[in-house]
Amino acid sequence: MTAPTQISHTQAESDLLARFDTAKGDLSGSTAVSDLRVAAAEQIKTKGLPHRRVEEYKYTDLRAYMKSAAPLAPKASAAEAKALADAENAYGELERFRIVVANGTYLAEVSDLEALAAEGVTVTDFAAALDQDTAADLLATPPSAGTDGVLALNTAFVQGGVVITVKEGADVSRPVELVHVSTAEGAIVTRNRINVAKGAKLKMLESFAGTTGTGETNVVFDYKIADNAEFATTRLVVGATEGARLLTTLATIGADAIFKILGFMAGPAFARNQQFVAFEGENSEAKLYGVSMARDRCLADQTLIIDHAVPHCNSREYFKTVLDDEARGVYQGRINVAQHAQKSDGEMMTQALLLSEGPEMANKPELEIFADDVLCAHGATSGQIDEDLLFYLRARGIPEAEARTLLVLAFLSEAIEEFEEEYVTDFLEQRVRDWLAGK
Amino acid sequence: MLEIKNLHARIAEDGTEILRGVDLKVNAGEVHAIMGPNGSGKSTLSYILAGKSDYEVTEGEIIFHGENLLELEPDERAAAGVFLAFQYPIEIPGVATMEFLKTAMNAQRKAKGQAQLSIPDFMKLVKEKSKDLNVSMDMLKRPLNVGFSGGEKKRAEILQMSLLEPSLCVLDETDSGLDIDALRIVSEGVNKLRSPERAMVVITHYQRLLDHIIPDVVHVLSKGRIVKTGGKELALELEKNGYADYIEAA
Numbered sequence: 001m002t003a004p005t006q007i008s009h010t011q012a013e014s015d016l017l018a019r020f021d022t023a024k025g026d027l028s029g030s031t032a033v034s035d036l037r038v039a040a041a042e043q044i045k046t047k048g049l050p051h052r053r054v055e056e057y058k059y060t061d062l063r064a065y066m067k068s069a070a071p072l073a074p075k076a077s078a079a080e081a082k083a084l085a086d087a088e089n090a091y092g093e094l095e096r097f098r099i100v101v102a103n104g105t106y107l108a109e110v111s112d113l114e115a116l117a118a119e120g121v122t123v124t125d126f127a128a129a130l131d132q133d134t135a136a137d138l139l140a141t142p143p144s145a146g147t148d149g150v151l152a153l154n155t156a157f158v159q160g161g162v163v164i165t166v167k168e169g170a171d172v173s174r175p176v177e178l179v180h181v182s183t184a185e186g187a188i189v190t191r192n193r194i195n196v197a198k199g200a201k202l203k204m205l206e207s208f209a210g211t212t213g214t215g216e217t218n219v220v221f222d223y224k225i226a227d228n229a230e231f232a233t234t235r236l237v238v239g240a241t242e243g244a245r246l247l248t249t250l251a252t253i254g255a256d257a258i259f260k261i262l263g264f265m266a267g268p269a270f271a272r273n274q275q276f277v278a279f280e281g282e283n284s285e286a287k288l289y290g291v292s293m294a295r296d297r298c299l300a301d302q303t304l305i306i307d308h309a310v311p312h313c314n315s316r317e318y319f320k321t322v323l324d325d326e327a328r329g330v331y332q333g334r335i336n337v338a339q340h341a342q343k344s345d346g347e348m349m350t351q352a353l354l355l356s357e358g359p360e361m362a363n364k365p366e367l368e369i370f371a372d373d374v375l376c377a378h379g380a381t382s383g384q385i386d387e388d389l390l391f392y393l394r395a396r397g398i399p400e401a402e403a404r405t406l407l408v409l410a411f412l413s414e415a416i417e418e419f420e421e422e423y424v425t426d427f428l429e430q431r432v433r434d435w436l437a438g439k
Numbered sequence: 440m441l442e443i444k445n446l447h448a449r450i451a452e453d454g455t456e457i458l459r460g461v462d463l464k465v466n467a468g469e470v471h472a473i474m475g476p477n478g479s480g481k482s483t484l485s486y487i488l489a490g491k492s493d494y495e496v497t498e499g500e501i502i503f504h505g506e507n508l509l510e511l512e513p514d515e516r517a518a519a520g521v522f523l524a525f526q527y528p529i530e531i532p533g534v535a536t537m538e539f540l541k542t543a544m545n546a547q548r549k550a551k552g553q554a555q556l557s558i559p560d561f562m563k564l565v566k567e568k569s570k571d572l573n574v575s576m577d578m579l580k581r582p583l584n585v586g587f588s589g590g591e592k593k594r595a596e597i598l599q600m601s602l603l604e605p606s607l608c609v610l611d612e613t614d615s616g617l618d619i620d621a622l623r624i625v626s627e628g629v630n631k632l633r634s635p636e637r638a639m640v641v642i643t644h645y646q647r648l649l650d651h652i653i654p655d656v657v658h659v660l661s662k663g664r665i666v667k668t669g670g671k672e673l674a675l676e677l678e679k680n681g682y683a684d685y686i687e688a689a
Contacts, residue, residue, distance in 0.1 A: 387492075392529045393539075395489045396599060397517035397547035406542065410533025410582075 007048050015069035016044055019187075020156055023072055027159065028127045032136040040156035043147060050149030059330040059362040060301040062149065065244060065270050070215035072159060073186030076102035081181045082110040090207035090236055091427055096174050099123055102181040104159030104188040120170030120200070126191055127160035138163075138193060138222075142250055144305045144336070145276045150246045154189055154218045161190035161219075168197040168226075175423065177205040185213030187243070191220040196229040198254075203421065204233035212243040220248045227254035227281055234424045235273065237265040238431060245271040249304075253313075255281025262419045264428055265300050266293040266435040272330075277315075278307040279341075289415040290319035291428070293435050294327035294359075301330035308337040308344040308374075317348040320415045322408055323359030332364045335378070339370040348378040353385065353411050355404075405436050440638050441465040441607055446499035447663075448487055457483040457494070459663035467606070468635040472649055472674060473642045475660035476682040481642045482526060484660070485611040488640075489523035490516050503607065517543075518550035522605035526612040528592040531583040536595070539583050540565060544602060568601045572628045589616030590625075597628040608632065608639045614648035626651030646678035661685045 009017070020041045029037060050056070051063035081102030097112040097119070106125045113123055129138055139158075141151050166172060182188055196202050208217065225231050237245055245268045253259045263273040271294075277286055292300035300323075306315050321329035331350040352361035363380035385407050393403035409432055416428050446461040457480045465471050475481050487494050488501065490513035501508040508516060531539070545555045556564075569579065572594045584592050593613055600608055610629065614622055629652050633639070641652055649657075649671065657673040658665045659682070666685050667673065 388529055389531050391489075391491055391513060392525070392531070393534075393543075394513035395491075395517055395523055395525075396539075396543040396603065397514050397550065398543055399514045399546060400512070402542065402546065403514075406534055406539070407531075410531060413533040 182210035187215035520606035590621035
């Protein structure tokens with residue numbers, strides 16, 4: 001049996017192929033990188049956008065969602081980008097260092113480079129790095145991601161991004177915000193490499209500001225966490241954007257290291273947060289948390305694969321979804337335990353709270369275990385607000401809307417509070433309140 | 440203060456009739472005990488006063504401070520002064536007890552047009568009232584009622600009651616699950632709240648609680664109706680003879 005070499009393209013696919021023809025001369029990269037881009041574009045040409053017949057996209061049909069593909073966003077002015085990042089100010093008064101990527105391009109002039117350098121953090125342009133001879137390594141994808149369509153789109157079109165490197169033993173004193181700003185309509189496609197060297201400690205805050213119109217946002221965060229390093233990041237994806245938000249985590253974790261991430265999504269019409277995390281050293285810990293909130297006809301997808309490729313590692317995956325109206329939530333999570341990865345400890349839980357009769361939740365937790373001495377568990381629940389709890393709160397004088405908010409926050413607390421990064425707890429709870437209030 | 444007239448009610452889901460014409464008048468300053476066998480409708484009456492939507496009133500009315508109580512939402516009833524101490528206080532994981540207390544107090548103050556409590560004033564109040572009820576700071580740090588023993592839950596209910604200062608306290612089998620010491624502490628807490636402006640409806644199976652909280656009036660509820668009303672000696676008589684006579688009478 002042979003697969004058809006040519007499919008009938010949707011409008012969006014035709015747009016993407018035309019976009020590639022137009023943009024390829026301007027997109028940076030060594031010869032090896034250009035070859036990877038061409039191969040990725042060829043994948044789009046032969047396989048199309050990922051759709052429901054592809055197992056990983058069964059509940060998240062990108063091909064059906066994207067009616068067209070906008071051109072890549074034009075370059076932004078630094079002043080405009082800074083003004084927008086300041087205005088949206090995703091993390092409020094929180095003291096932090098900031099790195100700005102606008103319309104797909106790193107803007108050094110409005111990033112806190114000197115302060116970061118003093119902390120042992122260097123930031124360079126991903127686009128420039130792509131021109132180096134060794135650049136193909138920057139676009140490498142883990143085996144668990146296979147021929148993922150969103151990653152292929154990223155490889156074909158990646159405009160830029162940043163390479164952040166934290167030097168050995170550095171303990172960065174404030175969180176580092178990486179904000180992606182869109183000052184004009186159009187797709188933004190970036191890739192960011194975050195190298196946390198041995199024994200270093202870094203906390204990140206990821207945010208998105210401005211609108212891409214119908215253009216997609218395709219951002220890859222590629223974390224390399226070395227031995228004994230500690231890393232935590234908060235990914236805030238909020239706002240009612242029309243263009244698909246396609247976010248990918250790639251992470252490799254060395255020995256005796258800690259990797260934590262909370263992906264918080266509330267608002268976008270179509271959002272997928274997909275994560276491919278692999279342990280490469282023993283005695284490490286990965287904690288992945290997720291909060292998804294969606295209403296109207298929006299879709300929020302949290303997908304992950306965690307590879308226990310070596311023994312003696314712990315992973316925790318706690319995901320919470322709140323849905324209303326006709327919204328759809330997706331959770332697909334898989335813990336892989338390799339044959340020799342004895343004493344692996346994995347625990348995965350996905351829970352959905354449906355605020356009305358209309359929404360749909362697809363929960364798909366999976367374990368794939370080849371070792372025989374492991375501790376792995378998974379669970380999934382879907383339910384509604386408990387009327388008895390609601391009555392108890394109201395009987396104490398708390399009005400219904402506030403009582404519901406308290407119960408939703410209580411439901412989400414397992415993800416938000418157990419993430420144990422207290423500097424973001426209040427911001428995230430306020431985001432939950434804002435979303436519930438329809439803001 | 441409270442007047443219940445010919446109250447008929449049924450379970451909303453299946454239509455089972457529970458209350459079949461309850462009449463009850465409670466004046467400010469009075470403590471009324473409602474006793475009765477299992478299934479007589481005591482808890483239903485307390486839930487209907489608090490506004491639980493599982494029950495449907497088919498006939499009759501409840502006038503509270505001159506207002507039709509049945510037209511108010513549960514939170515409006517609370518702000519108007521109704522407090523139900525639950526027979527089984529509900530555990531709410533993820534809601535911090537202190538946060539809950541502050542939200543409830545400020546919601547009621549807001550409804551009454553009063554200023555919000557400052558954090559220091561709130562803390563001071565909670566500490567003061569907690570001490571009387573032997574509620575530890577450790578309990579207050581936990582999520583609401585989560586992991587509380589039966590006695591702790593009941594003490595926490597009375598703590599809420601003393602903080603919210605309702606004009607009508609409805610105690611639904613507050614004695615159930617309490618040992619002798621806990622019963623004394625809870626009763627002392629309740630007695631402290633007795634005042635000429637406040638009324639109490641104390642629902643119980645047993646005389647025991649009424650040794651501590653001395654009622655002015657005792658009613659016997661049977662098969663959804665009040666079949667006998669008397670003074671505190673009625674409770675003693677029931678303790679001796681049981682409810683059999685009244686079940687037949689109903």
